[in-house]
Amino acid sequence: MTPVAVVTGAAQGIGRAVCELLFETGWSVVGIDQVASATVPWETRVADVADSTALADALADLPRIDGLVNNAAVQHAAGLLETTPQEWDAVLAVNLRAPFVAVREAASRLATVGGAVVNISSVHALATSANVAPYAASKGGLVAFTRAAALELAGQGVRVNCVAPGAVDTAALRLGFARHVTGDPERVLRERTPQRRLGAPKEIAEAVSFLLDGERSSFITGETIVVDGGVMARLSTE
Ligand SMILES: NC(=O)c1ccc[n+]([C@@H]2O[C@H](COP(=O)([O-])OP(=O)(O)OC[C@H]3O[C@@H](n4cnc5c(N)ncnc54)[C@H](O)[C@@H]3O)[C@@H](O)[C@H]2O)c1
Numbered sequence: 001m002t003p004v005a006v007v008t009g010a011a012q013g014i015g016r017a018v019c020e021l022l023f024e025t026g027w028s029v030v031g032i033d034q035v036a037s038a039t040v041p042w043e044t045r046v047a048d049v050a051d052s053t054a055l056a057d058a059l060a061d062l063p064r065i066d067g068l069v070n071n072a073a074v075q076h077a078a079g080l081l082e083t084t085p086q087e088w089d090a091v092l093a094v095n096l097r098a099p100f101v102a103v104r105e106a107a108s109r110l111a112t113v114g115g116a117v118v119n120i121s122s123v124h125a126l127a128t129s130a131n132v133a134p135y136a137a138s139k140g141g142l143v144a145f146t147r148a149a150a151l152e153l154a155g156q157g158v159r160v161n162c163v164a165p166g167a168v169d170t171a172a173l174r175l176g177f178a179r180h181v182t183g184d185p186e187r188v189l190r191e192r193t194p195q196r197r198l199g200a201p202k203e204i205a206e207a208v209s210f211l212l213d214g215e216r217s218s219f220i221t222g223e224t225i226v227v228d229g230g231v232m233a234r235l236s237t238e
Helices: 013-024 052-060 085-113 133-154 171-180 185-192 201-212
Strands: 004-008 028-033 043-046 067-070 116-120 159-165 224-227
Touching: 004 013, 004 085, 013 028, 013 067, 013 201, 052 085, 067 085, 067 201, 085 116, 085 133, 116 133, 116 201, 133 159, 159 201, 171 185, 201 224
Parallel strands: 004 028, 004 067, 028 043, 067 116, 116 159, 159 224
Antiparallel strands: none
């Protein structure tokens, strides 16, 4: 039976690369996004993951789920004191509540087949910058949620892991960085990264593919894999 993977935030960037790699490697893929995807060879569904009912509805009729990738996320770039509670909630609804809702909805189907969940967090879960507090809090929360869900679902044969990317070359990265840094964002990011380059979306997809694969990563659960070209390995005082 062909395994089925659901990927949120599938229309572009890392989510799209995850869909591509899973599709190429034999998965049946269902990509969910708030915007319609370009023509792609896998199934796509339009839903706002911040709307818990719409997200649950988008998953409801799938008879089988082997893999769930919670990837959709939004940024809010503003100082903590300029951020309203509504703006805070809007970020947390996409980045943290939606993964919980999706896991809750998919859990019994994942359990039936011994499936796996991968949550896409960020290096901002581990160390962060000024002016991204709700994003950093949501991504830190996602690492903690991953551990909690892994413990609760291990007995049902479901593994739950996390990937924490560093700077990956996507539209979101360029937009976000342009707001904070003057000069050529790519050059600045390259200089800050020990491997001296941005990551490619496919390099995150490879980690996701590994963590979804019940043969290659069968004894890994509750874990976060950092994929960042060495950024988190360096002391900031160096
Ligand atoms: N690009 C990076 O450098 C980087 C670094 C660390 C972590 N990440 C994480 O990787 C993931 C993907 O990032 P990306 O750079 O590909 O982002 P992106 O903005 O290019 O793509 C995100 C996708 O999510 C969709 N989305 C956003 N809100 C949604 C909603 N409410 N409902 C449904 N879909 C929604 C968007 O339409 C978009 O297609 C995110 O979780 C992000 O936090 C990215």
